[in-house]
Amino acid sequence: MIGKLKGFVDSFGEDWVIIDVGGVGYQVTCSSKTLQSLPAPGESVSLAIETYVREDQIRLFGFLSPVEREWFLLLQTVQGVGTRVALALLSTLTASDLANAIAMQDRATIARAPGIGPKVAQRIVTELKDKAPALTYADTGLVRLQALTDAGGKTGTASAEAVSALVNLGYAQVQAGAAVATALAKAGDDARTEQLIRGALRELST
Structure with missing residues (x-):
């Protein structure tokens, strides 16, 4: 199995890049974010590779990071x-x-x-909520906020209501959650819904 390719960018396609490794061109399928981050043709590159073998084909998927x-x-x-x-x-x-x-x-x-x-x-x-690496790269404030919401109680209810109010105002859920998490950290766990909403709106306006 191929786990890594290090060579030179040869050419690009809609969802793939060809990497020249010692004169052999490997066609590697990538996400658009990865393709946009790759260097220009002729420049060196190293990709982590996941190899998929099927009866009728072998496909290589490439990633800039593990x-x-x-x-x-x-x-x-x-x-x-x-x-x-x-x-x-x-x-x-x-x-x-x-x-x-x-x-x-x-x-x-x-x-x-x-x-x-x-x-x-x-x-x-x-x-994926409880699986690594799902939460490894998440904002710790958001993780705590969701845990409080799941647990219920006064703090969880106030937090959930504050996030819901901000979402109803047109903010994205993650954006609203991050603002409420920051407001909660500043106001303390006894903060009421109205306090969290005001605090979160201040965070969003800065």
Whole structure:
């Protein structure tokens, strides 16, 4: 199995790049974010590789970082997510964006990727919530906020209501969650919903 390629960029396609390694050209499928980050033809490059062997073909998937490759593999543990959908997500969201969306159970952000409907988005945020590296790269404030919300109680209820209010005002769920998490950290766990909303709006206005 090929786990890494180090050579020179030969040429690009819509979703692939050819890497020249000692005169042999390897066609490697990549996310659009990876393709956009690659150097110009003729310049050196090193890619982490995931090799898929099928009866009728061998496909190489390339990643600039081990984190991206971990996500590629992790996403495919979810029913309904194959290589195409995993690459679509990695083309749309960074690892941090993915982790934060999962930490906040933000299906709408996940569903921004082409080919991902509400049901698949729901499975992704549900099944990957407690799996590494899903939360490894997430904002720790968002992780704590979601844990408080899941636990319920006064603080969890106030936090959930504050996030919901901001979402209703048009803010994205992850954006709202980050602002409420910061407001909660400043106001303390006894903060009421109204305090969290005001604090979060101040954070969003700065």
